[in-house]
Amino acid sequence: MRTYLVAAMLLAVSIGTAQAQLSDDVVRIGVLSDMSSWGKDNAGPGSAEGARMAIEEMGGQVLGKKVELVIADHQMKTDIGAQIARAWFDEGKVDAIADVTNSAIAIAVHNLARDKNRVALLSAPGASALTDKLCSPNTVHFTYDTYSLAKVTTQALAAEGAKSWYFVTADYAFGHGLEADAARFIREAGGEIKGGIKHPTGTSDFSSFVLQAQAAKADVVVFANAGADTQNGLKQAGEFGLVKGGQKLAGLLMYETDIHAVGLANAQGTYLTTASYWNMNEGTRAWSKRFFEKMGFMPTMNQVGAYGAVLHYLKAVKAAGTDEAKAVMAKMRELPIEDAFIKSARLRADGRVMRDMYLARVKAPAEAKEPWDYLEIVRTVKADDAYRPESESECPLLRK
Secondary structure, eight states: OHHHHHHHHHHHHHHHHHHHTSGGGEEEEEEEEOSSSTTTTTSHHHHHHHHHHHHHHTTTEETTEEEEEEEEEOTTOHHHHHHHHHHHHHTSOOSEEEEOOSHHHHHHHHHHHHHTTOEEEESSOOOGGGGTTTOOTTEEEOSOOHHHHHHHHHHHHHHTTOOEEEEEEESSHHHHHHHHHHHHHHHHTTOEEEEEEEEOTTOOOOHHHHHHHHHHTOSEEEEEOOTHHHHHHHHHHHHTTTTTTTOEEEESSOOHHHHHHHOHHHHTTOEEEESOOTTSSHHHHHHHHHHHHHHSSOOOHHHHHHHHHHHHHHHHHHHHTSOOHHHHHHHHHHSOBOSSSOSSBEEOTTSBEEOOEEEEEEOOGGGOOSTTOOEEEEEEEOHHHHSOOGGGOOOGGGGO
16 A cells, blocks of 8 residues: 555656646747738648647647647748747747748747747748758758758659749748759759749739740749749739740749639649648548638648647657757657658758658649649658758758
């Protein structure tokens, strides 16, 4: 009897210790996203919902304590995003910041998380430098990066015979990185870059850019942008008949919401790379149906990524018995990453989540069998073939 009593007392102490290691008796996660500007459809409120669904999947608590979600709009402005992140870490007692669409803002959050020993769960930005020369032990780059998007899409089109390319590129860190990564793979395949233009974000009229791309007579017109910029570019490419004229379109960062906005007639035949798709199997369909019931549209990979990143973080907090960043990051690297969309992915030391990627083609209107049935998955590309190999990385964390 005494043995059982001692064991019970020790168990109570161990549970109490684990709970005491949660700062403020709560795990607080901030979703920092674009809630009102040109990127809100592919992340924004949908990313917040993805994070909520992860919290719900954990029963709303971890280690017997509440998980709290806070949300803010960075308005696609780096100074505002950095200010919010700093206030969250310094005054709001936020343990981890998730989503962070826009690479310039993500780099600021990434640096703050490292300096203040918190966690950055970057599910929406693309800059591959985040896990290369800028790598941090406190960052999880969960969904995709410019390296994988560029490599998978350009190599596939080159294999189909594409020889010449023209870029329509967003004039900020993400667009520059995406074009640079794509240009490398194009040249490695023996392709020719016939030119390109750079445009400010939030551009509404792409007619002059599209006409320049058409006049260049490149085999492939590449949109190295995102959100409403991609949508406007595709609409006008459809209006000017680029695909009908024999050119192929590649959206280096495209989402289901972009296709929905421009319609299959304009987007059909466009190639893209994605980390997830709602209609891949029964599990992804079931999760996406629940998401659709709340949001009224199917989730993008950013929104699925917010769900996956937050879920893996909470599992790691539970396994570590604390929300202290270094301990949680160690568990995030140790535990396999599994959720409704991922089976047995892993977190590399540089912060890159090694997960399979998918080359997709936008269906023609006649091919769609139901609402939001927009993509044909052409092939699965294994993580080791999609992402920057360790041998090419400048990240010192991979040399330890």
